[in-house]
Amino acid sequence: MTNNILIYNTLSRTKEVFEPINAPFVGLYVCGPTVYSDVHLGNCRTFVSFDLIYRYLLHLGFKVRYVRNITDAGHLEGDRDEGDDKFAKKAKLEKLEPMEIVQKYTLGFHDVMRLFNALPPNIEPTATGHISEQIEMVKQIIDNGYAYEVNGTVYFDVEKYSKEHNYTLLTNRLLEDLLEGTRVLGGQDEKKGRLDFALWIKAKPEHIMHWPSPWSVGFPGWHIECSAMSNKYLGERFDIHGGGMDLAATHHTNEIAQSQACNHTQPVKYWMHTNMLTVNGTRMSKSAGNGFLPGELFTGQHPLLKRGYSPMAVRFFMLQAHYRSTLDFSNDALDASDKGFKRLMTAIALLNKLKPSGEKSGLDIQDLEKRCYAAMNDDFNSPVLLSELFEAVRFINSVYDGKAVVTESDLALLKKLMNNFVFDILGLQQEIPQSNDINKLMEFVIKLRNEAKAAKDYATSDKIRISLNEMGIQLKDNKEETSWSKI
RNA sequence: GGUCGGGUGGCCGAGUGGCUAGGCAGAGGUCUGCAAAACCUUUUACAGCGGUUCGAAUCCGCUCCUGACCUCCA
Structure with missing residues (x-):
């Protein structure tokens, strides 16, 4: 303390x-x-x-x-x-x-x-x-x-x-x-x-x-x-x-x-x-009739909304602004937050797949941690904290791509840091319940597709990829493996 | 009218004197059977006019615009 x-x-x-x-x-x-x-x-x-x-x-x-x-x-x-x-x-x-x-x-x-x-x-x-x-x-x-x-x-x-x-x-x-x-x-x-x-x-x-x-x-x-x-x-x-x-x-x-x-x-x-949440620059309020209910936001059932947004994407949206600033609501802003949130979550999920190596990491994790605390200590500046965390996101992805290295001790520190700040402090959580059923199913489908690819049966492999995409599942090919996420 | 804020690049949003957050979108590239993802590079900024300063988005003054509160609302 x-x-x-x-x-x-x-x-x-x-x-x-x-x-x-x-x-x-x-x-x-x-x-x-x-x-x-x-x-x-x-x-x-x-x-x-x-x-x-x-x-x-x-x-x-x-x-x-x-x-x-x-x-x-x-x-x-x-x-x-x-x-x-x-x-x-x-x-x-x-x-x-x-x-x-x-x-x-x-x-x-x-x-x-x-x-x-x-x-x-x-x-x-x-x-x-x-x-x-x-x-x-x-x-x-x-x-x-x-x-x-x-x-x-x-x-x-x-x-x-x-x-x-x-x-x-x-x-x-x-x-x-x-x-x-x-x-x-x-x-x-x-x-x-x-x-x-x-x-x-x-x-x-x-x-x-x-x-x-x-x-x-x-x-x-x-x-x-x-x-x-x-x-x-x-x-x-x-x-x-x-x-x-x-x-x-x-x-x-x-x-x-x-x-x-x-x-x-x-x-x-x-x-x-x-500070207040605004819609088109005006305060959202009960009497002005420009407020929407969380339920409407999640489902997208409101004239001002072009689609629904998940509670965590909305929380992320709120955390991207400082609490003393007004925050202006718009579909575009929420779309941006939704994507940013998913990027953050995807990177965190990747942490468990990283393989430590080398003597020196490509990112000074201890310094990053200091900056994270500095951001929060400065009147709970969550937007600055998030900007620091996205530096970690880029680093995690680079390591996963084999373009950067992380040492064993730094990887442990990084995991702890991301866990502390993203989940405990920012209160975000992974939204896709990683149920075993769907994971096994996806493993199987991915295996089928990779077999088709190996046999150069691209018609089949593309059909699998495109069909999944239409169902809202995005396949991501890496050099070593294929992963998936919800769009 | 009074009080307190704010005007930042296509959008959201940090930043209070020099090192020019971040997310999303755009452009180019790497990778890839293709696509996506990821990574690298990159364009459009600090409402306007003056002033202080070696140097201002950041300080001061003026102007314009705008929000909240002053009446129920987090």
Whole structure:
């Protein structure tokens, strides 16, 4: 663990050396999905990004407690803490219990994460499972004088808070400007300040999801769950809090205010924000209707898609961009990633066929390893890591072609390196299940073809090759042997 | 309007002062019965205009374009 990791901290807007509060333990909290509908690809990008970060920290030997919540209550449709609960609305629409909605989309989310080979978090707490913790936190905030109750609803007093603390430290905006932006025309607002947000909301009669509290039968505000649950599982102050950039201005700003108001301490040392996935330069989002579901992406069943792409090709596509950059989606970009991913995987499969020789390898493997770590240490720069790994790909292919040599010790090191970085850290995996049945079958077919070739019966050998090609199997002739892969 | 970003070759995407990532696509070559794969070589760059510097895609200024957030969304 001699690596110095640099992490871009939204708080300081610079890369900072990562120093865990309690090394080797690391507390990592990531805002999870609101499970009232299917996750779309943009959501997935964030979770894949943090999966990379989690995996790398684990690889380095940190004892990471990774908490990612499931928001299953309290997230309202409209702004200003009014309107319907997202779950209740969807429940009415689908004629289901709200918790059926939650269950359905939670399971769907897990399925998708599994397809993307994202490791599950250590704890995946739900808002509904932590109502009492949220109520306790709200009580404490009221006791500390930063919240007030009106007609059974509790609001956070932003203006009071901002006199003593920097409310906008994540975004650098001026409070006055915020007030400008939220000028309310309607006069029925029961909040004291325009920026105040709800910690606890009194349920209307038609509201299905509600719990008793000291103030009313109601439900928690959206932001309080993350404060309460991160506090419970990671403590008043923990290392890394992550989420999409879109959450910084409101959700995370309010999280900080709540935790600070409750515990008198800054909850998070490093705030990390992932950038958006865009389509034609515009953010993919639920409301814009330009998002597609992972299932649609895998099958290609969407007007924007010309064909389907495998989960690993998509993961590779995401890893080819840095997590803080926007990533623009297009069929061409995914085609390129798909091919690049296959090239990487093919080379790795070739590793086991390489025969070591010589005194000195054609590539400095130790130096390559250093560069790989350097890339990841620099704010988890997976695109640079991949570019280093492709240097290894070229080398592996050259050795296989007999145009370069690798020593026995370097080959072992190379295998370890590729395994560590490609599978453990980048979280990629081979997609073709190498079942014995198909392998034996292919061995047989290849043998037939090679016999035909030996007899100069090219009509037969070409027929075999072309037919296989039409079935999606590509034969690759090498000097010594013939291998195959899926196209 | 405010805050924070971005404009890199055909596409995606790294890169913050000199050594000009990477993937895909294109071109030429090697290999091959053919094809593919693989390897080697290679073309089209840093929005524009000024400035700082021996030297700028990289720093500064201005202009243009564009994105996100400020209202539910990772």
